Amino acid sequence: MAKVIIIDDNSTIREGASVVIRREGHDVWSADNGAEGVRLTKEHAVDMVFTDLKMDGLDGIGVLKAIREYDPEVAVVIITAFGTIDNAVDAIKLGAFDYVQKPFSPDTLRHKLLRGLEWRQSHHRRARLEGTQEVLSQTRDRSHHRNPSDAFEGMIGMSPPMQKLFGTLERIAQSGASVAISGESGTGKELVASALHNRSPRRHGPLIKVNCGAIPENLLESELFGHEKGAFTGAIKRKLGRFELADGGTIFLDEIGELPLGMQVKLLRVLQEKVVDRVGGERPTKIDVRVVSATNRKLWSEVEAGRFREDLFYRLQVVPIAIPPLRERTEDIVPLARHFLSNFRARTNPGVLRFSTETERRLSSYHFPGNVRELMNIVEQALVFANPPEITPNELPTPISGHLSTDTGTRHDPILKRGAMGLTEFLESVERREILAAYEEARGVKTETARQLGIKTSALYYKLEKYGIGTIASREQQTGSSAPQSSESQ
Numbered sequence: 021m022a023k024v025i026i027i028d029d030n031s032t033i034r035e036g037a038s039v040v041i042r043r044e045g046h047d048v049w050s051a052d053n054g055a056e057g058v059r060l061t062k063e064h065a066v067d068m069v070f071t072d073l074k075m076d077g078l079d080g081i082g083v084l085k086a087i088r089e090y091d092p093e094v095a096v097v098i099i100t101a102f103g104t105i106d107n108a109v110d111a112i113k114l115g116a117f118d119y120v121q122k123p124f125s126p127d128t129l130r131h132k133l134l135r136g137l138e139w140r141q142s143h144h145r146r147a148r149l150e151g152t153q154e155v156l157s158q159t160r161d162r163s164h165h166r167n168p169s170d171a172f173e174g175m176i177g178m179s180p181p182m183q184k185l186f187g188t189l190e191r192i193a194q195s196g197a198s199v200a201i202s203g204e205s206g207t208g209k210e211l212v213a214s215a216l217h218n219r220s221p222r223r224h225g226p227l228i229k230v231n232c233g234a235i236p237e238n239l240l241e242s243e244l245f246g247h248e249k250g251a252f253t254g255a256i257k258r259k260l261g262r263f264e265l266a267d268g269g270t271i272f273l274d275e276i277g278e279l280p281l282g283m284q285v286k287l288l289r290v291l292q293e294k295v296v297d298r299v300g301g302e303r304p305t306k307i308d309v310r311v312v313s314a315t316n317r318k319l320w321s322e323v324e325a326g327r328f329r330e331d332l333f334y335r336l337q338v339v340p341i342a343i344p345p346l347r348e349r350t351e352d353i354v355p356l357a358r359h360f361l362s363n364f365r366a367r368t369n370p371g372v373l374r375f376s377t378e379t380e381r382r383l384s385s386y387h388f389p390g391n392v393r394e395l396m397n398i399v400e401q402a403l404v405f406a407n408p409p410e411i412t413p414n415e416l417p418t419p420i421s422g423h424l425s426t427d428t429g430t431r432h433d434p435i436l437k438r439g440a441m442g443l444t445e446f447l448e449s450v451e452r453r454e455i456l457a458a459y460e461e462a463r464g465v466k467t468e469t470a471r472q473l474g475i476k477t478s479a480l481y482y483k484l485e486k487y488g489i490g491t492i493a494s495r496e497q498q499t500g501s502s503a504p505q506s507s508e509s510q
């Protein structure tokens with residue numbers, strides 16, 4: 021996780037803030053004066069600084085300047101006493117990320133922390149993207165040398181369950197034990213299998229992947245174990261099976277739950293005896309292969325239903341690894357989305373640099389039934405439609421962009437401020453927002469939207485046109501999914 025420092029001459033604030041930040045899983049340092057704070061920041065390559073404004077010796081502004089000189093990407097938050105907002109605003113002009121007024125609640129602190137670290141991360145990435153190197157390798161570089169723990173072998177995951185998973189993988193990669201990976205579709209099972217291989221002493225050997233569900237049953241045995249010349253009609257020469265090809269390396273048996281019972285017995289023998297029998301062969305061949313398997317079914321229920329052998333089950337699951345679905349680790353959504361953005365933008369739409377805040381918020385509250393793969397596809401598609409430099413919610417598929425009305429509560433926000441807007445502009449912005457929310461809530465069904473709003477359907481058509489709202493649905497048509505309004509003809 022991140023490194024944070026709190027610089028304040030008040031020990032109560034230092035200690036209180038340290039506890040909160042540490043509970044969030046970060047490393048924390050503290051200092052009671054500016055000079056010491058700056059020294060620690062440099063020494064430990066701190067990511068985020070909270071500094072008091074008024075201190076003897078080097079004050080908050082001094083700290084800010086010293087840190088800006090050394091690294092412009094550290095997120096600095098100024099802590100101000102009540103009534104010194106003007107100084108805080110000056111600090112922001114000098115490059116502080118934000119300010120927080122004393123006294124502050126743990127929640128406020130956590131909020132600033134989260135925002136600051138996100139900023140730090142996106143800013144850092146953006147600065148690198150402006151360089152000339154290839155995007156993908158940059159992302160890798162970054163995750164390796166800056167903060168080695170936020171990615172593991174190309175896998176992004178800041179969330180506690182993923183961090184724990186990376187730890188487990190690192191440990192078990194060394195052993196030769198059989199690993200069974202379970203997880204819903206698109207959670208990254210194949211990626212985990214590759215990571216295990218690449219981190220293991222077998223990494224110089226082959227990694228052979230077999231999708232047990234994709235090979236016809238009658239070919240499976242010869243695919244896995246090979247055959248001798250003339251073993252059956254059509255066996256015109258000897259063929260090595262995937263197990264033999266994987267000798268000295270790793271075999272990844274994907275969709276292991278699809279393996280027919282007959283093959284399960286043979287696989288069990290391979291695991292127990294460490295030999296394979298080629299079809300038509302006379303004696304077994306010794307092999308040295310690590311077996312990693314994956315399933316998106318609940319394999320145990322297959323065992324209970326008598327479709328999967330219990331003895332094989334235990335042989336495969338010497339180490340079970342469960343990858344949680346993305347909806348159970350929502351902290352990973354934005355970092356993953358940014359990762360995919362930086363991977364795809366160069367080839368799809370290089371001017372697009374980021375997601376708008378609202379886009380990230382909506383992505384974070386979506387449940388992703390297709391997990392990481394779905395997120396990846398959404399980002400790739402959104403890039404196509406985005407107007408540089410940002411991806412806005414308009415480029416997201418309707419189920420996600422439609423989340424606004426129920427999840428973020430914008431529509432029901434009681435404090436709509438006119439601000440600098442003229443009255444007409446203000447009323448129109450309110451009208452647009454209400455119509456959009458109702459339209460999304462009604463899943464694009466116009467008669468329903470009009471009913472909800474208490475206006476005539478013809479009036480709605482006019483207003484949709486005026487505010488450019490129909491475009492969301494018409495984009496759906498282009499992308500091939502069924503357009504919500506097509507169920508209803510004019």
Ligand SMILES: Nc1ncnc2c1ncn2[C@@H]1O[C@H](COP(=O)(O)OP(=O)(O)OP(=O)(O)O)[C@@H](O)[C@H]1O
Nearest residue numbers: 174175176204205206207208209210211316392393
């Ligand atoms: N943590 C992650 N970080 C970066 N990319 C990821 C991560 N998890 C998954 N992906 C990417 O998402 C896509 C789907 O991952 P993968 O193919 O490993 O999933 P799977 O669990 O094997 O899915 P299925 O059950 O459908 O075969 C891949 O392109 C993969 O690179």
Ligand SMILES: [Mg+2]
Nearest residue numbers: 206209210274
């Ligand atoms: Mg897979």
